Amino acid sequence: MSLEQATALVVRGSDWSESSRIVTLWTREFGRVRALAKGGRRLKSNFEVALDLLTVCNIVFIRKSSGGLDLLTEAQVEERFTNLRTDLPAFYAGCYVAELLSDLTEDYDPHPALFDEALTTLREFGGLGKLTGLRLLSFELTLLGELGYSPALRGCAVCQKPVEAGSFGATAGGVLCPTCRLKERDARPLSPGAWSTLVALQDDPTQWRRELSDRIRTELRQHLGLYVSTRLGRRPRLLPYLTG
Amino acid sequence: MASEPAGAVERLAAALTRLPGIGPKSAERITHFLLTGDRDVAAMLAAALKDVIEKVHPCRECFNLTEGAVCRICSDARRDGSTVCVVETPRDLAMLERAATYRGLYHVLGGRLAPLDNFGPEKLTADALLRRVQRGEIREVILATNPTLEGDGTALYVSNLLANTQVRITRLARGLPSGSTLELANAQMLTDALDGRRAF
Numbered sequence A: 001m002s003l004e005q006a007t008a009l010v011v012r013g014s015d016w017s018e019s020s021r022i023v024t025l026w027t028r029e030f031g032r033v034r035a036l037a038k039g040g041r042r043l044k045s046n047f048e049v050a051l052d053l054l055t056v057c058n059i060v061f062i063r064k065s066s067g068g069l070d071l072l073t074e075a076q077v078e079e080r081f082t083n084l085r086t087d088l089p090a091f092y093a094g095c096y097v098a099e100l101l102s103d104l105t106e107d108y109d110p111h112p113a114l115f116d117e118a119l120t121t122l123r124e125f126g127g128l129g130k131l132t133g134l135r136l137l138s139f140e141l142t143l144l145g146e147l148g149y150s151p152a153l154r155g156c157a158v159c160q161k162p163v164e165a166g167s168f169g170a171t172a173g174g175v176l177c178p179t180c181r182l183k184e185r186d187a188r189p190l191s192p193g194a195w196s197t198l199v200a201l202q203d204d205p206t207q208w209r210r211e212l213s214d215r216i217r218t219e220l221r222q223h224l225g226l227y228v229s230t231r232l233g234r235r236p237r238l239l240p241y242l243t244g
Numbered sequence B: 001m002a003s004e005p006a007g008a009v010e011r012l013a014a015a016l017t018r019l020p021g022i023g024p025k026s027a028e029r030i031t032h033f034l035l036t037g038d039r040d041v042a043a044m045l046a047a048a049l050k051d052v053i054e055k056v057h058p059c060r061e062c063f064n065l066t067e068g069a070v071c072r073i074c075s076d077a078r079r080d081g082s083t084v085c086v087v088e089t090p091r092d093l094a095m096l097e098r099a100a101t102y103r104g105l106y107h108v109l110g111g112r113l114a115p116l117d118n119f120g121p122e123k124l125t126a127d128a129l130l131r132r133v134q135r136g137e138i139r140e141v142i143l144a145t146n147p148t149l150e151g152d153g154t155a156l157y158v159s160n161l162l163a164n165t166q167v168r169i170t171r172l173a174r175g176l177p178s179g180s181t182l183e184l185a186n187a188q189m190l191t192d193a194l195d196g197r198r199a200f
Helices: A088-103 A112-124 A132-146 A194-205 A213-231 B008-016 B025-034 B040-054 B090-099 B126-135 B147-161 B187-196
Strands: A004-014 A021-027 A029-039 A055-062 A070-080 A166-169 A174-176 A188-192 B080-087 B103-110 B140-143 B169-172
Touching: A004 A029, A004 A070, A004 A088, A021 A088, A021 A112, A055 A194, A055 B008, A070 B187, A088 A132, A088 B147, A112 A132, A132 A194, A132 B187, A194 A213, B008 B025, B008 B080, B025 B040, B025 B169, B080 B090, B080 B126, B080 B169, B090 B103, B103 B140, B126 B147
Parallel strands: A029 A070, B080 B103, B080 B140, B140 B169
Antiparallel strands: A004 A021, A004 A055, A021 A029, A055 A070, A166 A174, A166 A188
16 A cells, blocks of 8 residues: 555545545546545545545545555645536536546556646636537547547548548548448448548647537537447447537 | 345345445344334334335425425415525425525425436426426525535526526525634635625
């Protein structure tokens, strides 16, 4: 057992008893950490209000060697995203970020760049209107790239032949050439507008402030939703709440 | 998968461990108390449990727990029918009633918006609240969901739902607890108290 310090984002939490909570923390230094916070439900504790969902906090925890839950001993609020409390699409998008970080990553597999991008994303949510979906899409592509799941966008995901728009296969892992498309059961049409947006965001995630039609935004949401579902092995819980 | 306990005693102990705050040892102690002590206590408890299961249901107006069609608060003519306080659970309602300062009506949502736990807006009784508001007698809706991200998200959802009605929507104040000192307050309490300061 060793005492560790980290900066963490609370991505899941559930009550364990009348006074304790079990939390999933996504830390910059260690990746995903699951810990028991004894007394975490009490107002006057070593955790104050730091264990609320999507709160950034500085934590101290005892790492268990046995593989069970770690023990959280201290948590202090570093940042709260008030923008998620005043804009419903931003609230849902924030919860989706938490779901992806919690369920698409492994324990003790740190990704500091992804942690920083998650915080930037959460800060930028709120008041974006129709751009909320694109900001989220940009985060998803960064996350997929960081985890080694980047969709193939410039060559056929099956035969690697150069190809652009046409169709997209979530199971195959990206765009498909006309020949391979026939063999992929979940291949769906990919419009040139949607393809160029995906390429632009994959090349430079900061390019999310783009004017797009509702049709293309909806199309992008559907493709990424299916792609993430395939990588996750199930449909994300937040998917029905997201808008394009 | 764990096999089902064989005898009645084991089944009772197993059932007790499903209650909040009761572990296997406490369950065993309670089971033996009920078996070896006064049998009337056990019978009384069994009857009370049966009554609760069979007779208690949500109030048709506010979804508070009641034995009648309408709860005692909704049927109390002395309560202010122009104000409705929206809470997550009947337990929250009971806590507000304990404060004995609020004289309006309530609406119990039946939980909080927690999509990560598969608890979406369709599981809330928010549509019933909208119908109550549309009847025109309510002037103010006080959103008293918990001051957590999910509680605030729930308040936001309800507020958006009621946006096209004429009702005034307010949110419970947050900040310093009365009788406490600044020294004992945490940073968030102080921030909330400063944000919510008012003329003195």
